Amino acid sequence: xxxxxxxxQKGMVMLVFLCAILVLGVLTTYFLFxxxxxxxxxxxxxxxxxCQFLVENAIEEAFxxxxxxxxxxxxxxxxxxxxxxxxxxxxxxxLTAKVASTxxxxxxxxxxxxxxxxxxxxxxxxGKEYSDEQEGLGSVELTAVATLxxxxxxxxxxxxxxxxxxxxxxxVSQRDNRKNRKLYTNNFICDYLLFIRNGVxxxxxxxxxxxxxxxxxxxxxxDLDPWTNSKIxxxxxxxxxxxxxxxxxxxxxxxxxTSDETFKTLVPGLGVLRxxxxxxxxxxxxxxxxxxxxxxxxxxxxxxxxxxxKGDYLLPAAGFTPDQIASLQxxxxxxxxxxxxxxxxxxxxxxxxxxxxxxxxxxxxxxAQSLLEGDxxxxxxxxxxxxxxxxxxxxxxxxxxxxxxxxxxxxxxxxVVEVKNPSEMGDFTAFYEEFPRLDDEWIKAGxxxxxGKYEDWFSLYHYEGGSGLDPAKIxxxxxxxxxDILGEVVTPAFFTPEHQLCETxxxxxxxxxxxxxxxxxxxxxxxYSSPYFREEGNELILSLNGPVLIxxxxxxVLGGPEYSAIRIEGRGSIVAKGGFKILSPILKRNLSSALVxxxxxxxxxxxxxxxxxxxxxxxxxxxxxxxxxxTQPVTIRGFYACxxxxxxxxxxxxxxGREIELFYDPGFKSPVTTLYAVGINRVPVLYKVTGxxx
Amino acid sequence: xxxGFSLVEICIGMLLLSLTLFGFLRINSFASHSAMDxxxxxxxxxxxxxxxxxxxxxxxxxxxxxxxxxxPGYPIGTAPQIQEEVPGERYPIEAALFSRTIxxxxxxxxxxxxxxxxxxxxxxxxxxxxxxxxxxxVTANGLVMEEVGQ
Numbered sequence: 156x157x158x159x160x161x162x163x164q165k166g167m168v169m170l171v172f173l174c175a176i177l178v179l180g181v182l183t184t185y186f187l188f189x190x191x192x193x194x195x196x197x198x199x200x201x202x203x204x205x206c207q208f209l210v211e212n213a214i215e216e217a218f219x220x221x222x223x224x225x226x227x228x229x230x231x232x233x234x235x236x237x238x239x240x241x242x243x244x245x246x247x248x249x250l251t252a253k254v255a256s257t258x259x260x261x262x263x264x265x266x267x268x269x270x271x272x273x274x275x276x277x278x279x280x281x282g283k284e285y286s287d288e289q290e291g292l293g294s295v296e297l298t299a300v301a302t303l304x305x306x307x308x309x310x311x312x313x314x315x316x317x318x319x320x321x322x323x324x325x326x327v328s329q330r331d332n333r334k335n336r337k338l339y340t341n342n343f344i345c346d347y348l349l350f351i352r353n354g355v356x357x358x359x360x361x362x363x364x365x366x367x368x369x370x371x372x373x374x375x376x377x378d379l380d381p382w383t384n385s386k387i388x389x390x391x392x393x394x395x396x397x398x399x400x401x402x403x404x405x406x407x408x409x410x411x412x413t414s415d416e417t418f419k420t421l422v423p424g425l426g427v428l429r430x431x432x433x434x435x436x437x438x439x440x441x442x443x444x445x446x447x448x449x450x451x452x453x454x455x456x457x458x459x460x461x462x463x464x465k466g467d468y469l470l471p472a473a474g475f476t477p478d479q480i481a482s483l484q485x486x487x488x489x490x491x492x493x494x495x496x497x498x499x500x501x502x503x504x505x506x507x508x509x510x511x512x513x514x515x516x517x518x519x520x521x522x523a524q525s526l527l528e529g530d531x532x533x534x535x536x537x538x539x540x541x542x543x544x545x546x547x548x549x550x551x552x553x554x555x556x557x558x559x560x561x562x563x564x565x566x567x568x569x570x571v572v573e574v575k576n577p578s579e580m581g582d583f584t585a586f587y588e589e590f591p592r593l594d595d596e597w598i599k600a601g602x603x604x605x606x607g608k609y610e611d612w613f614s615l616y617h618y619e620g621g622s623g624l625d626p627a628k629i630x631x632x633x634x635x636x637x638x639d640i641l642g643e644v645v646t647p648a649f650f651t652p653e654h655q656l657c658e659t660x661x662x663x664x665x666x667x668x669x670x671x672x673x674x675x676x677x678x679x680x681x682x683y684s685s686p687y688f689r690e691e692g693n694e695l696i697l698s699l700n701g702p703v704l705i706x707x708x709x710x711x712v713l714g715g716p717e718y719s720a721i722r723i724e725g726r727g728s729i730v731a732k733g734g735f736k737i738l739s740p741i742l743k744r745n746l747s748s749a750l751v752x753x754x755x756x757x758x759x760x761x762x763x764x765x766x767x768x769x770x771x772x773x774x775x776x777x778x779x780x781x782x783x784x785x786t787q788p789v790t791i792r793g794f795y796a797c798x799x800x801x802x803x804x805x806x807x808x809x810x811x812g813r814e815i816e817l818f819y820d821p822g823f824k825s826p827v828t829t830l831y832a833v834g835i836n837r838v839p840v841l842y843k844v845t846g847x848x849x
Numbered sequence: 850x851x852x853g854f855s856l857v858e859i860c861i862g863m864l865l866l867s868l869t870l871f872g873f874l875r876i877n878s879f880a881s882h883s884a885m886d887x888x889x890x891x892x893x894x895x896x897x898x899x900x901x902x903x904x905x906x907x908x909x910x911x912x913x914x915x916x917x918x919x920x921p922g923y924p925i926g927t928a929p930q931i932q933e934e935v936p937g938e939r940y941p942i943e944a945a946l947f948s949r950t951i952x953x954x955x956x957x958x959x960x961x962x963x964x965x966x967x968x969x970x971x972x973x974x975x976x977x978x979x980x981x982x983x984x985x986x987v988t989a990n991g992l993v994m995e996e997v998g999q
Contacts, residue, residue, distance in 0.1 A: 176869055179869075186876075187876050187880045193888075250994060253958065253965075
């Protein structure tokens with residue numbers, strides 16, 4: 156029955172059956188399609204992920220290689236930044252290429268990276284000009300393209316773009332000490348042999364003992380090349396700066412005693428000589444008028460000498476008898492004690508002497524200006540000696556008579572010197588040199604008393620300068636009722652903050668413009684294990700190019716008992732917020748090597764536990780209390796820059812056995828070229844990845 | 850003359866129907882397998898990429914000391930099961946069915962040092978994931994380079 160009934164509906168059953176099969180087939184095919192698609196998508200996603208991974212690695216590696224190459228002066232990458240060229244530079248990424256073969260072994264892979272400068276600005280964000288054409292701030296663009304091709308997943312392309320700020324700054328600048336800089340320079344601190352930023356306040360705090368003590372703190376050698384033992388020209392020698400103002404801004408100068416030899420070089424007015432003819436002599440001594448007809452050949456000489464405050468120095472010493480010198484010195488001391496009654500000025504010891512290689516030569520304005528910066532005053536007495544020369548008078552017997560008659564009348568006379576410039580000595584130099592011989596003749600002739608009688612005039616002068624004065628000009632010094640002896644007193648070069656040349660101003664720290672773009676380390680440990688360090692025998696090699704910043708407040712310890720020395724390669728600076736402890740001598744590998752250690756933290760301190768350092772040392776911070784401490788006598792060939800020498804004086808002295816001998820390293824100042832460093836910011840200002848798939 | 854289906858015809862029809870349905874079933878099974886394979890492969894890939902991202906963030910110098918000071922959750926060399934204190938907090942629940950091996954290879958090329966990080970993820974023993982995954986191991990390679998300053 157059923158079969159019969161089916162028989163009648165056979166066509167319909169077949170149709171239903173076929174439809175069911177069809178629906179099942181469609182559903183199954185769709186399911187298969189969906190799942191296959193899921194598989195494909197998984198593979199494509201993996202491919203895209205791999206491609207993105209490669210392009211990101213490529214741009215990361217390229218950035219590292221670019222940063223490293225940019226540290227090497229002369230490399231194409233370095234020139235790219237310094238010259239600001241717009242043409243791109245290709246950067247190879249071998250590490251990424253190596254990894255690519257393992258990341259996507261089934262795919263063909265191509266990676267390329269290039270870098271180009273998209274902008275270089277010659278003005279800072281504050282609108283200030285940089286010190287030269289090469290310095291500046293800009294943006295560099297890195298472009299990486301990675302392509303993966305595979306049979307399974309097709310072609311995938313990823314492009315990554317990364318923009319980074321960079322800065323080109325000078326590490327060693329051209330500088331002529333005789334001229335002021337026109338613009339702020341990041342590395343200005345390298346110009347100085349000794350720089351005590353808060354020196355004026357410390358001078359006050361120490362009652363003047365900072366600079367003038369019986370046991371010297373410093374021996375300064377600003378112009379002796381410690382490597383070749385030759386003279387550094389005044390244009391490039393190390394400068395000396397001892398602060399620009401006290402904390403309350405009221406005092407703007409310090410007093411510094413120097414040795415006699417240095418004194419002669421730095422203080423004008425030594426050996427000033429001027430001739431007075433017969434008419435002039437008669438005007439000065441009217442008592443002689445009645446003998447006028449017999450005085451043909453009479454000449455007078457004014458001799459002006461600046462004497463150190465302590466009064467041990469007299470020029471020309473050979474022209475005086477020992478008794479006369481002793482008498483003069485004794486009188487000078489008495490005058491000194493009477494004059495220097497203020498606390499800050501009463502220390503007369505030579506506590507910080509400068510030993511210029513040209514010490515002992517006559518005063519040179521250029522030399523003084525090249526060496527000293529800021530208002531550094533030298534106490535001295537200006538002594539004028541008037542000398543009547545009767546040797547030219549024909550009748551010598553009459554001279555003896557004349558002397559006896561006039562000496563009483565001339566006593567207490569007040570000769571006036573009008574010399575304006577030491578160069579006016581001119582032809583009288585010869586006479587000056589002959590002076591001892593003439594003096595002997597006078598002594599033989601029994602006229603030795605003359606000079607003792609007519610010489611007494613002392614006055615106190617300061618070697619003055621200060622803010623607000625044009626450094627290129629001379630400051631007129633008037634003494635009120637007294638006539639000008641020198642007429643002109645030299646003003647040392649001085650930078651004023653108003654001109655943004657604030658190299659000596661307390662608001663500005665060196666190397667600040669690098670801060671964003673340092674190679675940075677978060678801890679001393681990370682720094683110690685960086686490629687900057689390696690060991691060679693028992694020496695620790697420190698190889699730097701450009702500045703490095705250690706952010707941590709922990710102290711950086713360099714060297715130790717296991718190292719005989721820390722050897723410096725390349726040029727660079729280490730800036731550490733936690734300061735430094737130096738346990739082994741720091742020595743340069745060669746003349747072109749240079750290292751600056753810069754402690755910049757809140758209580759910046761560089762602690763030297765060694766006796767030899769060939770580096771520039773800087774300890775400065777915004778609290779003006781950065782210091783450099785040494786536990787033993789130390790020789791530094793480089794420079795020494797700090798805010799203060801001691802944290803607090805409080806009546807305590809500089810401890811004994813901690814003398815510092817400073818030699819300026821001429822490598823920190825270039826006569827002809829400027830050496831730059833390129834810093835690239837690790838943090839991108841723009842980063843994006845795009846891609847095409849086929 | 851007889852009308853209707855003979856037994857032979859019905860048998861042949863049944864055979865064809867069963868073959869067709871079997872084919873559909875196979876295809877369906879394959880598709881299901883493929884879907885689950887894609888799902889677990891994707892999950893395994895994410896688990897493999899994770900240590901690479903973590904290591905890249907830590908940087909070369911930390912990685913260099915990972916032997917002395919291992920990172921919890923990312924042991925080097927061993928193949929532990931992926932576990933977490935609160936299941937499902939950081940990973941999908943099923944991630945616990947995977948094990949992960951991390952290997953480091955130090956390399957240097959033209960003055961740049963780095964580590965190749967090789968991560969392999971595979972099912973922990975015989976479980977449902979091992980049944981679904983076609984390839985029993987998913988790998989990922991990463992690169993951690995030493996920066997100029999860290």
